[in-house]
Amino acid sequence: MSKFQRVFSGVRTWVARHREQLWAYLFIAPGILTFLVFNLFSTLASVGISFTDWRLLKPPNFVGLANYQRLFADPVFSKALVNTGIYTFVGVPVGVFLALLLAMALNQQIKGITFFRVAYYMPVISASVAIAMVWMWIFSRDYGILNYLIRSLGGTSVDWLNNTKTVLLAATIVSIWKDLGFKVIIFLAALQDIPEDLMDAAKIDGARWWQQFTRVVVPLISPAILYVTITGFIGAVQGFDIVYNMRFDHDGGPARATTTLAFYIWEMGFSNLRMGYAATLAIALFLIILLITFIQWRLRKRFVYAEV
């Protein structure tokens, strides 16, 4: 046996022994490679870019922590932080609550239930631009249906989209509406997973509707609640498309009232060509998401029932 043959047969035995693993790696290769190239590499690159003054059109210079210092002195960043906070901490809890109510309503055996289930999912798969356009009409000061309702109830028109105090609320409402269907589907699946006998047992034991809900339903779907809340938070903190499209000028206005963190990153990077600072903002956003997810993950031990 020559040396080559020995090595070759060695490889062959190794391959034979790890056959199944190799097949597994082959099948996950496309996913992993895409992840490595487009996610992991880009993420690591942004860390590097955040220490430079890269303006896209010129080679970058290393500037140390200057971008991070700027972060703390930047009034627009703090404004964006507050806006993102309102957008998220109002939008997500309200969205989760409404979705749960709707899911329970849609879990009934009534006629045409499929139609309603589809209807609530439509916004999720609709283009944000189209959704924003429709809602801009709804919110319009003079011609909007919302103000028409307000006026017919004796109120005065609110200039939803141009008032710095209402525009973010309007955007939050749209984002809740858009994502509702996704949350409802998850809850619906969880609700349908609840064994009938548990509910029957609760009824026989004399549990009222409210008790059934808090003692049986909520604990059993708590993993779904956790999942929907975490993904909801991550999605809302990254909120961009609705605020971008609900302004004709795409300016995050009026007067920065709809400038979210994600919007500010876009503006810095692609409008102002300050990639270094944009990367710094992105890392700040990443840390915020990490923190929120970490807190929620820790809280799951207290509130989430029986992880499978």
Add this chain to the structure above:
Amino acid sequence: MKQRNRYILLFAVLLALLALSACGASPEEAEKQEPEAVETSADVSSISEEIKESEEADEGAEESEQETEEPEAEGSVWDFEAEPVEISVMSFFASDNLEVEQGVVDAFEGAYPNIKVSYENISFSDYFTVVTTLAAGNDLPDVLAMNFEEEARYADLGVLEDLTPFIEKENFNLDKYYASTVRMHQHSGIQAGLPATFSIVINFYNKTMFDEAGIPYPTEDWTWDDLVDAAQKMTQDVDGDGIIDQFGYVVGWWPNFVYQNEGTILNEEGRCGLTSPEAIEGLQLMVDLTLDPEQKIAPDRAELSASGDWDRFMAGGVGILPNGTWAITPFKENIEDSFEWDVMPFISFNKQATFMFGNAYSMTSTSKQKEAAWEFIKFATGEEGSRIRQAGEYETSPVKAVGAKDFIESTNGVPEHAEYFLDATEYAILPVAHPLWGEIHGIIWPELELALLGEQGVEEAMTAACDGVDTLLEENGY
């Protein structure tokens, strides 16, 4: 045996995957790596050497010689006998009618058979995203269409080649362009492009609405008071539902209100000048025309967000609209016969000042075929290229011989007084073209918007804006 084959296959697939992910070259890149392309780039250096040699041999004589042979190539030093080269050109001109700029490219290829142009047109809304991405990937074309505001930034960042040496080398005559259009493309001490089009803002007006309100058509002698009187008569709640649905006027771009009152955005020291009494007074008028019930002749921010100024004008809801040359074609197509319209001079409340905008063809500093790129720029901005573009009704030609005559002809009598656009070159001014203009505007506008919404006073707004702008300028060493 069968199994081993399978592993060989598996290995091959993995390798192919790796190759795909590692060098995800775009088709264009792949093309460039082909041997023929390498040969052409080698040819360029020999061509430029040849040009140098021939220049040394017979300076001056060549120019006249070529003019007789190739009348299209005016003042050209291009060697028509040389091996073909390829240049890439990217443009946003006339994106809604692709044949227009393609016609310019075809004409160039006809006149210069040994320069092949790989041409791409991208709509303006995506154009600078694409260009920036290409610049970041060091893959810019040889020639870029530029609007003068972005040009300022690109020139500052060193992306654009200074055309002065090319102009001087062959004594290229810049007098054929309107001088202001040439000046418009000088940034950061370089001639960053040659003018391809320009446009000017004057007033469009709805003749039918004037008739209905019983107001005689505006004349060249109109003053600001005449305009306000007419606009007040036209500002009405026509259907009586309590909402004003017809406006006499629309406030245009905010810097206009500053310059009309002899204010400046950036003062002589290069700092924010918006806190000056002139600037504040001008902007206060802008606010009053939309918000003060006594003076209201124009839609406010909310009314404009319900329906924009273009839509309102095209729907017959605006009497007088300040807007640019670019609006002529869309207005013709959308208004059709629903009402009569024309243009009138821009009317200012203090100093006659309107804005001139413009586009250029620029050469990228990374271009490997600068001589050929220069020939393209000269041709596409010159008389012949300009004439094709003008016939396609894309803005106004900065070439005097074309702009003055063909522009008026291309409008076919609508608007009737198209010459007012050309007259406005006399009093038009260039907007600020600072490399940081986008960011400067991003600081001023939110503050001004609060004033336009009535949420803060103009002076307060401008004080806050100037603080931000001055900090930005200082931090960036301006």
